[in-house]
Structure formats: C-alpha cells, structure tokens
C-alpha cells in the first residue's frame with residue numbers, strides 16, 4: 001500500500017484494493033460439495049486478473065533500488081560508454097548486469113535480500129544462473145565463490161528467445177526449427193484439404209515465426225529450412241515433399257492473394273517488415289531504455305526505412321543530417337550523392353541536423369578528395385542549407401508514409417516490399433466469391449494452368465489418358481476440359497439455363513475459362529454477380545470431379561450424372577451459405593435458383 005501511495009495512487013483506490021486483499025477467500029470443491037471458506041488475509045487468489053498488474057508495480061521497486069544504487073555510483077560502471085541498462089525485469093524474470101567484483105556482487109545480493117524482506121519476493125540464488133560475458137578464469141572463481149548457482153554459457157533463453165553475444169550457429173538454431181516442425185499435426189494432415197492446410201501453415205506455423213523474426217535476423221538457410229517444411233505440408237501434408245508434389249512455385253505461393261499467391265507470408269520480407277520497427281521506434285521514441293544501445297540492422301531494413309520515413313524538422317535534434325528525408329521529403333544522400341560518398345558511414349549515422357547546422361559543422365564531415373560533381377552539389381547544397389531555419393523547442397516529426405495514419409504498421413511495411421508486382425487478374429472472382437475453400441483452391445490452380453491433366457502428365461512422362469475422357473476427341477488440357485470440350489459446353493448450357501442465364505453459355509470461340517468468365521461477368525448486373533461467380537466455380541468443380549470419376553473409377557461420361565453431381569453440391573453449398581445471408585437477394589439468379597430448379 002505504501003508503494004502504491006508513493007506511486008501516486010489515491011487513497012480511495014488503495015482502500016478498494018485493501019478490501020479486495022482482505023476479503024478474498026477460497027473454497028475447495030470436494031466431490032461437488034464446497035468445503036469450508038478459507039480466508040486469505042494477504043494476497044489475491046492465483047490467476048486473479050489484478051495480480052500481474054500489482055506484481056509489475058512491486059517489481060518496479062526493485063528496478064528503482066538498483067537504478068538508485070547505480071546512480072549513487074555504488075556499482076562499478078559496466079563500460080566506458082554511458083550504458084544505462086543494469087537490470088531488465090519482465091514479470092518474475094530478472095536479468096541483472098554486473099561487473100565480476102566482490103563488492104558489486106555482495107551489494108546486489110544485499111539489495112535483493114532487502115527487497116525480499118520488504119516484499120516477500122525472495123530470490124532463490126540456487127535457481128538462478130550466471131552467464132559470463134568476457135570473463136577471465138580468476139573472475140569466474142570469485143563469482144562461483146559468492147554466488148552458489150549454476151554457470152551457463154550463451155546462448156541462453158530469455159523471454160522465450162535465444163540470447164547470445166555472438167551470431168547463432170546452425171546447431172543452436174536447429175532446435176527452434178524442429179520445434180516449429182513439431183507443431184504440424186501429422187496424421188490429421190491427411191484429413192485436411194489443401195486449402196485447410198494453407199490456413200494451418202499461415203495461422204499456426206507462420207504466426208509462430210513472428211516473435212522470433214521480430215528479434216532475430218533469420219539466416220537464409222533457416223528460412224530455406226522452414227520454407228521446406230511449410231511447402232511440404234501444404235502440398236503433401238508431410239514434412240518431406242519433392243518438386244513433383246508442389247504444383248506451383250513456392251515464391252508465387254508466398255504472394256498475397258491479390259498478387260496471385262495464397263497469402264502465405266514470405267519470411268524474408270516478413271522479417272524485414274517486422275524489424276524496421278526498431279529503428280523506427282528509436283527515431284520516434286528516443287527515450288526508450290534501449291535506444292542508446294547499438295542496433296544491428298540489415299541493408300534491406302535500412303533501405304525500407306529510408307523509403308518509408310519522411311521528417312518534418314523542428315529543432316533538428318533527432319534527425320540525421322545526411323541520411324534522413326528531411327529536405328522536402330528528400331535526403332541529402334539522394335540530393336547530393338557524390339558529395340555524400342565522401343562522408344564516412346559512422347559520421348553519417350551520428351550527425352544530427354541540429355549539430356550540422358551549428359557553426360556549419362557538416363562541412364567537417366566531408367573528407368578526402370572532392371570531384372567536380374561533388375563540388376557542384378556542394379554549392380547547390382550550400383544555398384539550400386542556408387535557407388533552412390530550425391524551430392527551437394519543437395521536436396522533429398517523423399512520418400511513416402506507407403500508412404494513412406503516418407504511424408508504422410508491420411502490414412504496410414510488408415506490402416511495400418511487393419510494390420510494382422503484377423496484380424492477379426481473377427483475384428476477386430476466385431477469392432471474393434462464396435464457394436468452399438477447396439473449390440476456390442482448385443480455381444486458383446486452374447488460373448495458373450497447373451492441374452494434373454493429360455498434357456502435364458505427358459510432359460512429365462507419366463501415364464495419361466490419350467484423349468479427353470469426356471469427349472474422346474481431342475487432347476486433354478485444363479482449358480479444353482473446362483470450356484472447349486463439347487461435353488463441357490453442353491454442361492454449361494444446362495446449368496446456366498436453370499438460372500435463366502443460358503445466353504451466357506460458352507461458344508465454340510471461347511477457349512480459355514478465365515477469358516470467358518471475365519466476359520460473362522461484365523454482362524450481368526452487380527446483383528447477379530456473386531451468384532453467377534458461385535455457379536461458375538460450382539460448374540468447373542463439377543466437371544473436374546466428373547472427369548476424375550471417369551479417369552480413376554471407370555465411370556462413363558454422362559451429362560445427366562454430372563448435373564446430378566452439381567445438384568447435390570449446390571444443395572450443400574446453399575445449406576452452408578444460408579446462414580446470415582439475405583436469402584432473397586442472393587437466390588435471384590444465384591445458386592438458390594439453380595438449386596430450386598434442378
């Protein structure tokens with residue numbers, strides 16, 4: 001309560017808390033009968049939503065004690081640079097950074113004991129670990145004497161992440177990848193459709209990577225290994241798959257659905273998008289405790305940051321003179337590339353606009369010989385810089401130009417990396433239409449011309465039907481099967497006839513499903529749109545199933561059979577989509593009509 005008082009909580013709030021703490025009680029349920037009431041008198045029940053909040057407040061006291069001791073110079077400084085970080089508490093996980101001297105260790109033990117006595121949160125030294133960073137043997141002996149706990153080596157786990165002073169080796173990374181692979185439901189995969197496995201991969205496997213990728217730059221081989229698992233699971237439901245199982249190249253699968261993929265995240269792009277957050281936060285919130293630590297960023301992250309952030313200069317203290325986009329949304333590096341080449345990287349990373357403009361310090365950054373181009377740039381820059389006036393007392397404003405709010409979002413950072421990619425034309429027709437996921441997945445394969453029809457089988461030298469199994473006249477390929485075939489044309493005519501849309505039925509001149517689909521979609525009003533698209537997916541799916549029946553189960557091609565198949569399927573679809581959709585609007589000219597008439 002005193003702690004809460006010190007932190008500025010009012011007496012009313014503290015009284016409420018007091019009430020909670022003293023009045024809480026527990027009953028034990030024994031064979032369905034509640035037992036005697038046990039009063040706690042102190043503390044809350046386990047799992048109470050309030051307890052983590054109170055815990056954080058209590059741990060803050062420890063943080064404060066250590067910081068005070070450090071400020072009073074009771075500890076030896078950690079390094080020559082002003083490193084402010086001595087303690088990193090997260091719930092009950094506390095990391096303390098100490099020099100290996102007897103005085104420092106005993107002082108920190110004393111503080112921990114003091115804190116334990118006051119709060120009841122005693123530290124169990126036996127259960128703690130020591131991790132030496134650049135320690136000599138002699139120092140280690142001293143540490144072992146004073147701290148009777150286990151000595152570990154890096155990498156260790158902190159907050160679920162591998163923590164290391166060096167780059168992680170392959171052997172250290174492998175367990176993480178294995179753990180991801182273990183998340184896949186082995187036998188259940190056979191019961192899932194590919195569309196279901198796509199959801200599994202994106203929302204379980206890839207989601208697991210987010211936390212890791214935010215902190216660690218995944219090495220290319222690790223990305224490859226994880227992709228192998230993801231790919232094999234989607235196409236085959238196993239941990240292993242060869243090229244033949246994968247119908248569409250992996251980089252394409254990893255595009256968003258708008259760009260012709262399946263919306264699986266590309267791990268490299270995802271990693272870059274997630275890690276841009278750190279330099280962005282350092283710019284916008286320079287008072288974060290870690291902001292003074294060196295930040296390792298890859299080239300891609302830096303490029304994305306340069307592209308995404310523009311700065312409105314206030315007093316110029318938090319803007320980099322050479323690198324940030326602060327002159328009308330442009331950086332000096334882009335305005336004067338030759339001149340910037342003679343500025344060292346270290347200087348460019350440190351020189352703020354404020355420092356640069358004070359007494360024209362930016363001139364000192366230019367070193368080495370200057371070319372004619374650089375000289376011209378220098379003269380131009382001189383005029384521009386002299387026109388700049390800083391506004392004292394107004395902080396610099398950094399704007400993330402990829403999102404409408406001007407704030408960083410991982411999604412905008414991710415999407416920016418695919419700018420300029422070609423849009424997938426049938427996107428809305430396939431993915432925005434109501435149909436079972438497996439059927440839409442099939443239509444996606446059709447749009448990429450990647451179904452196992454005779455032409456593809458022949459190219460691979462696999463056994464294949466000599467002619468189209470439905471008309472027995474021409475060679476089979478997916479476009480012929482779904483639209484060019486005489487059988488398919490009759491089928492389309494019948495099924496569209498039921499919906500009074502027979503005028504739209506494909507003509508002999510229509511040879512590609514997608515072209516025909518686009519054409520007929522433009523012929524109907526928007527109201528019939530959705531229903532028509534569902535019918536077309538239903539039709540294509542039915543033809544495909546009927547074809548497979550003929551090829552694998554020895555059935556003979558019959559229009560009547562195919563229509564019955566379509567009817568059964570339509571019944572299921574309308575049952576599935578009946579929920580929550582206004583039936584009247586969709587049934588007119590839509591699936592409901594087909595179902596009603598068939």
Ligand SMILES: [Zn+2]
Nearest residue numbers: 468470471485
């Ligand atoms: Zn045919």
